[in-house]
Amino acid sequence: MCGRNQPPDVWFLAGTHGGRAVRACEIPNGRPIAVPVINLVGDDQSCAAFMGSAQGTVALDGKPVEPETYEGDSIMVEGVQDNQVTGEEGRFTATGCGLWVQLPSPAPGAHSLKIHGQSGDFSVDVDYVLTVGASSA
Template sequence: MSTAPVAENGKILSAELQGRWWTWVASEPETTNPVTDTNGSRCGRNQPPDVWFLAGTHGGRAVRACEIPNGRPIAVPVINLVGDDQSCAAFMGRAQGTVALDGKPVKPETYEGDSILVEGVQDNQVTGEEGRFTATACGLWVQLPLLAPGAHSLRIHGQSGDFSVDVDYVLTVGASSA
């Protein structure tokens, strides 16, 4: 498998990242979806080999514990949306968020609206669509560099209008294989 296109700063380009993330969450039905996960038990489902995705919620609070293999950068939306150009413009006009990794602030990046390709399974409640489709994705995102082995805390809070996401992660990065 080839790696994703990256920018000069080593991060996955926004359209690629958002398309892959939305396909990741749309590849699971509601009963096994990482977005509906209440404790972190689903965080390892269908992870790609070159990045580790984390999920927000459908709105509200969650506390999750996840084990992450060593050597994987992490990507997570602070708050995001998939829809069309108009819905993304309205959503991003009110979007705000904060992230803290091990108690230190991390500045989210703004992805205003990218055309993405998504593939969803039947009964996925995240996108509501099955099969391949094109949409516009937007949001506030963080792409974290490789974390040292051991325990880390990641606190995510995002809001746009009346919709808010509040997730605390306890991340355990595995020991180096070298």
């Protein structure tokens, strides 16, 4: 499931709708990784409130990684039927905000990625077991 709809230049790992998740993913060698620590899709006001208390920690193989802060950027959303993120269908503009991590491509082999984020009473706690494929050289 982790490989669904991935672009060719980066590997996105999914956030959650809150709570705890444990996931295992295989990633091709040579792909940098992008993953939300904690994020929101809403409007300018909801993002300002959300970011007022947003905090998070990330560790790759036990080493801390500093998240990047995105206070609120205009984004284009393609909402499908039963969209769990916004509840809206079709294309629309929204504001995206949150803490994200961008990682260079990990070496081939097994890796542990631990993510914890919180804003107000909303929190996420995700443990990823990542397997990066061998070099194709």
